[in-house]
Amino acid sequence: MVMVLLTALGVGGATVIGAILGFLFKNLSHKFSDIIISFAAGVMLSASVFGLIVPSIELGGKWALLITVIGIFLGALFLNVCDKAVPHLHKLMGGNEENHNNASLNKILLFVMAIALHNLPEGIASGVGFGTGNVTEALIIAGGIALQNIPEGMVIIAPLLSAGVSKKKTFFIALITGLIEVVGTLIGYFAVSIASIILPFMLAFAGGTMLYVISDEMIPETHAHGSERGATYALLIGFCLMLAVDVLFG
Numbered sequence: 288m289v290m291v292l293l294t295a296l297g298v299g300g301a302t303v304i305g306a307i308l309g310f311l312f313k314n315l316s317h318k319f320s321d322i323i324i325s326f327a328a329g330v331m332l333s334a335s336v337f338g339l340i341v342p343s344i345e346l347g348g349k350w351a352l353l354i355t356v357i358g359i360f361l362g363a364l365f366l367n368v369c370d371k372a373v374p375h376l377h378k379l380m381g382g383n384e385e386n387h388n389n390a391s392l393n394k395i396l397l398f399v400m401a402i403a404l405h406n407l408p409e410g411i412a413s414g415v416g417f418g419t420g421n422v423t424e425a426l427i428i429a430g431g432i433a434l435q436n437i438p439e440g441m442v443i444i445a446p447l448l449s450a451g452v453s454k455k456k457t458f459f460i461a462l463i464t465g466l467i468e469v470v471g472t473l474i475g476y477f478a479v480s481i482a483s484i485i486l487p488f489m490l491a492f493a494g495g496t497m498l499y500v501i502s503d504e505m506i507p508e509t510h511a512h513g514s515e516r517g518a519t520y521a522l523l524i525g526f527c528l529m530l531a532v533d534v535l536f537g
Contacts, residue, residue, distance in 0.1 A: 305437040
């Protein structure tokens with residue numbers, strides 16, 4: 288149990304480490320902000336495909352394809368519904384029209400929500416490994432997830448700061464996304480039989496939320512200020528970075 292808890296804290300803490308590194312980016316211009324968000328989109332695209340959707344198919348059994356497709360569409364639909372409610376969420380951030388652009392912040396909150404949602408099934412996957420007694424495999428999974436979480440933690444910070452969110456609240460948001468992974472690991476460990484059944488759907492659902500944000504919010508935003516080419520290559524760099532992490536440590 289001690290090893291499970293320490294591993295969970297390590298996996299969640301990787302997001303916090305990434306967030307601390309992310310504070311190095313301050314006072315971003317539109318062009319540089321677009322590059323960072325595009326890089327984040329590439330990271331998310333790779334994580335959604337190779338870290339969520341492919342494992343969903345691998346773990347789904349006889350009905351794997353159907354479960355995965357349904358999960359993807361329900362995840363996208365869920366975030367679509369959230370998108371309608373997000374215009375009211377900026378009030379919770381304590382900002383106002385003079386401090387930041389609410390429309391921009393709304394999009395960033397969707398992006399952070401997708402990151403948080405995808406952390407839960409990742410944590411469950413790690414916890415299931417411990418729950419089944421396969422400690423070696425569980426540690427390998429946890430290590431791969433932790434490495435992914437560092438760049439994910441980094442890319443949360445810059446967009447929030449550029450939208451006018453305070454440093455304290457930005458760090459708190461990053462911390463919450465990391466704690467979600469800890470919760471997921473503990474759920475997977477203590478409810479291994481149930482978690483292993485619902486895990487394929489949850490992975491696909493999280494993948495759907497990320498694909499929705501990438502297509503509906505992030506890519507259009509990064510192509511709105513004349514930096515399309517740089518944004519495209521930044522997305523490819525982010526995608527390939529996470530692909531390399533998945534291949535080398537997955």
